[in-house]
Amino acid sequence: MTKLFVVGTGPGDSSLVAPKAISAITASTDLVAYGLYLKILGGVCDGKQHHDLPLGEEIGRARLALDLAAAGKTTSLISSGDIGIYAMATLVFELLDQQLQGKENHPEWLDVEIEVIPGISAMQAGAARVGAMLGHDFCTVSLSDLLTPWETIEKRIHSAGSGDFVVSFYNPVSKKRDWQLNSARDILLQYRPASTPVLIGRQLTRPDESIKITTLAELDAKDVDMFTLVSVGNSESRHIVNGSKEWVYTPRGYKKKLI
Amino acid sequence: MTKLFVVGTGPGDSSLVAPKAISAITASTDLVAYGLYLKILGGVCDGKQHHDLPLGEEIGRARLALDLAAAGKTTSLISSGDIGIYAMATLVFELLDQQLQGKENHPEWLDVEIEVIPGISAMQAGAARVGAMLGHDFCTVSLSDLLTPWETIEKRIHSAGSGDFVVSFYNPVSKKRDWQLNSARDILLQYRPASTPVLIGRQLTRPDESIKITTLAELDAKDVDMFTLVSVGNSESRHIVNGSKEWVYTPRGYKKKLI
DSSP states (O other): OEEEEEEEOBSSOGGGSOHHHHHHHHHOSEEESOHHHHHHHGGGGTTSEEEOOOTTOHHHHHHHHHHHHHTTOOEEEEESBOTTSSSTHHHHHHHHHHHHTTSSOOGGGGGEEEEEEOOOOHHHHHHHHHEETTSSOEEEEEOOOSSSOHHHHHHHHHHHHHTTOEEEEESOOOSSOOSHHHHHHHHHTTTSOTTOEEEEEESTTSTTOEEEEEETTTOOGGGOOTTEEEEEOOTTOEEEEETTEEEEEOOSOSSOOOO | OEEEEEEEOBSSOGGGSOHHHHHHHHHOSEEESOHHHHHHHGGGGTTSEEEOOOTTOHHHHHHHHHHHHHTTOOEEEEESBOTTSSSTHHHHHHHHHHHHTTSSOOGGGGGEEEEEEOOOOHHHHHHHHTEETTSSOEEEEEOOOSSSOHHHHHHHHHHHHHTTOEEEEESOOOSSOOSHHHHHHHHHTTTSOTTOEEEEEESTTSTTOEEEEEETTTOOGGGOOTTEEEEEOOTTOEEEEETTEEEEEOOSOSSOOOO
């Protein structure tokens, strides 16, 4: 039997890595991951064969993981966050799908047993860090237009606005993409107050974490980089200040029923 | 110093509980939680004072946790899944907010140090179990109209449809609510194909887990109970079958760029 673990290791803090993820890595001889992720994981990766590929070569990484597993090496394909959310897991199944349709020539992939292990995603780490931003209906929107036309993304932000979802933006900016976040802000401003609380969370749960709570009107792409999560509250989200502590939470519902 | 941990323990499988959650419980003398959750956690809860309240008394549970912590007892308020997602965390901050506004008479709550620890939510466990359903933009919608008017929920489902988000329905049915899920299905059918893959995941990651992959047209509330997560793919989600295995994944984007 050949086995591929597809493993999410959470936002960074090693105490947020599930034991199941550690067991998968322990059981593997080969790891496919960015070097940075393995550094965070520490000792459990020692003595494993580490395979890396340049940033951007996601499909190559998924292929490599399937190839290694098909060759009989128990393999973990690893990413930070939840590997099922905007990450590598879906590429593995995209390749399997291609093979099943006869568009690839790797029948050996079909014999690989695949197990996906979820992890804590950035929006969850951010929400917990400032209180309870995801207390009610929410959505995620990736602002990367590399694979999705901007028109589709724009439409989706309008829908997030009309539905009054709490919105977490993944891939908010990159070196080559700097205007999308401000456009997204302007769209949401058509639907919810300028005072809506916004979380700008950089390097969440990592040693150099920084947290900024601002408003939708003040949100600006210049304060955001590719290591940052941006979450925008819904029209009922509240920013509260208790001495030196500040929190953001989104109430459970729209009928105030606190007794 | 008084301390309250607000802890999510994931979908059920103890190997998906973060070490940070275990540390919090270990450090606590008092636990506020349903008995069932503690059973899953096992030995780490031994010797702790366990406080339970009847199902439905969520606000009472949050009050109790704040009161215990304010009285100097290190306390963990625990729920399954991610306690920040449709769960207890937001109630703690709602109570703090009330106190800050002078609508409560518990100034001692304001001295409690609060730490929220996120957990794996049901949508993540479900997506991982069947592959990678959350590979692209998604949203969650609670179908409980106890605190949110149905008109608001309905509007939100329309937005989920127009935005072509993968949709996870939380609280899809209960003993008293049986028609909302079918209404939600009918709304989504206005926006995406009848063949859209749907996951019906019951008791995810627990010993009596059951998984059913069906289509949007076939989704029926009679197959769903309150222990079930329902996730509906977007218009590009794929259901693939490889021998005895079946998977659902949502491609990363809308431009097919597989090489």
